[in-house]
Amino acid sequence: MRLADYTTLGLGGPPRGFVRAESEEDLIEAVWAADGGGEPILILGGGSNLVVADRGFDGTVIQVATKGIDWDPGERLLTVAAGEDWDTVVAWTIAEGLSGLECLSGIPGLAGATPIQNVGAYGQEVAETVTTVRTYDRVTGQISIIPNGRCGFGYRTSVFKRDDARRHVVLSVTFQLAVQPNSAPVRYAELAAALGVALGDQVASTTVRSAVIELRRGKGMVIDAADPDTRSVGSFFVNPVLDGAALAAVETAARARCGEGARVPRFDAGDGLVKVPAAWLIERAGFGRGYTLGNGARISSKHTLALVNSGSATTAGLIALARQVRDGVRDAFGVSLAPEPVLVGVTL
Numbered sequence: 205m206r207l208a209d210y211t212t213l214g215l216g217g218p219p220r221g222f223v224r225a226e227s228e229e230d231l232i233e234a235v236w237a238a239d240g241g242g243e244p245i246l247i248l249g250g251g252s253n254l255v256v257a258d259r260g261f262d263g264t265v266i267q268v269a270t271k272g273i274d275w276d277p278g279e280r281l282l283t284v285a286a287g288e289d290w291d292t293v294v295a296w297t298i299a300e301g302l303s304g305l306e307c308l309s310g311i312p313g314l315a316g317a318t319p320i321q322n323v324g325a326y327g328q329e330v331a332e333t334v335t336t337v338r339t340y341d342r343v344t345g346q347i348s349i350i351p352n353g354r355c356g357f358g359y360r361t362s363v364f365k366r367d368d369a370r371r372h373v374v375l376s377v378t379f380q381l382a383v384q385p386n387s388a389p390v391r392y393a394e395l396a397a398a399l400g401v402a403l404g405d406q407v408a409s410t411t412v413r414s415a416v417i418e419l420r421r422g423k424g425m426v427i428d429a430a431d432p433d434t435r436s437v438g439s440f441f442v443n444p445v446l447d448g449a450a451l452a453a454v455e456t457a458a459r460a461r462c463g464e465g466a467r468v469p470r471f472d473a474g475d476g477l478v479k480v481p482a483a484w485l486i487e488r489a490g491f492g493r494g495y496t497l498g499n500g501a502r503i504s505s506k507h508t509l510a511l512v513n514s515g516s517a518t519t520a521g522l523i524a525l526a527r528q529v530r531d532g533v534r535d536a537f538g539v540s541l542a543p544e545p546v547l548v549g550v551t552l
């Protein structure tokens with residue numbers, strides 16, 4: 205077997221071992237047995253945020269396939285097993301008249317992975333609704349219930365992602381949702397424009413879901429076997445968060461490169477910091493949509509931030525492209541782009 209068959213990029217060599225865990229007991233047992241034998245493990249969800257080396261994974265891959273959705277109307281708490289398909293969960297909440305996840309429609313992968321990088325899109329992120337994450341703690345061998353405040357959520361990160369030792373295996377995630385047919389206030393300008401509403405307005409969650417999925421499709425951000433631009437991990441780089449001095453340096457470089465009128469787009473990131481779209485930097489550094497090194501890896505034709513396996517790529521080729529883009533942006537603007545996906549057996 206090859207992990208290419210389990211990743212949305214369609215890349216990755218063979219693992220030494222592979223276990224599919226359909227119950228929580230099986231999942232814990234598989235992790236416990238591997239840890240006891242000193243066997244490295246890779247927890248696999250939907251494989252939509254993984255870049256796996258061509259030589260594969262020198263250890264056991266444990267695929268999470270647990271199921272279960274539980275709604276507690278009294279506390280407004282939704283508890284979802286790690287192996288549930290994320291978009292199915294979002295659709296279920298909207299059908300049940302629950303709001304809080306609607307902008308996260310169309311994101312691939314499984315529910316258990318959503319706290320790992322604090323999944324977010326169109327003005328919402330799971331950090332806003334997660335109350336607790338229930339995990340198997342590989343250090344203590346116990347089940348641990350981690351409240352939101354201890355998840356260390358940040359922009360596309362959490363304690364789970366920062367921990368290189370991967371201490372916690374997520375078993376289930378609990379979200380607190382609002383009981384209402386309308387969405388949370390729309391906070392993303394592009395979404396508000398697509399809906400024809402003002403920022404802060406609330407509209408039917410079903411309408412928000414349709415609009416989000418349509419916007420995502422236009423960018424190749426909804427998995428579609430018929431659309432080769434979706435053979436990716438979504439955004440390959442996170443948008444850099446800059447302080448005033450770094451932003452000033454980018455502005456100077458942008459004027460020198462693109463003319464005096466060049467204005468660097470930015471979004472407030474709190475604490476005097478701004479988030480600058482990585483796609484803008486990549487394009488201005490000379491890497492447009494469709495750019496390729498001719499090795500089967502290319503930039504998506506729909507979204508500059510997505511690196512795509514056009515069918516014949518290798519992981520090495522994709523990483524070579526990512527390096528060239530990262531180095532080009534650093535040379536042009538002095539900004540070091542960081543990868544968003546989890547790299548397994550490869551580095552940038």
Ligand SMILES: Cc1cc2nc3c(=O)[nH]c(=O)nc-3n(C[C@H](O)[C@H](O)[C@H](O)COP(=O)(O)OP(=O)(O)OC[C@H]3O[C@@H](n4cnc5c(N)ncnc54)[C@H](O)[C@@H]3O)c2cc1C
Nearest residue numbers: 247249250251252253313314316317323324325374437438
């Ligand atoms: C087309 C496309 C669009 C995307 N759009 C977005 C977007 O809008 N916003 C966004 O935030 N992300 C986006 N992503 C990235 C990705 O979908 C999310 O990060 C998703 O949550 C990953 O889920 P997964 O189940 O596929 O995780 P995987 O890729 O299988 O794993 C990712 C990491 O999480 C770990 N992991 C997975 N499950 C568990 C578990 N139960 N316990 C412990 N660790 C676990 C893995 O070991 C790995 O380190 C997109 C990806 C694609 C391909």
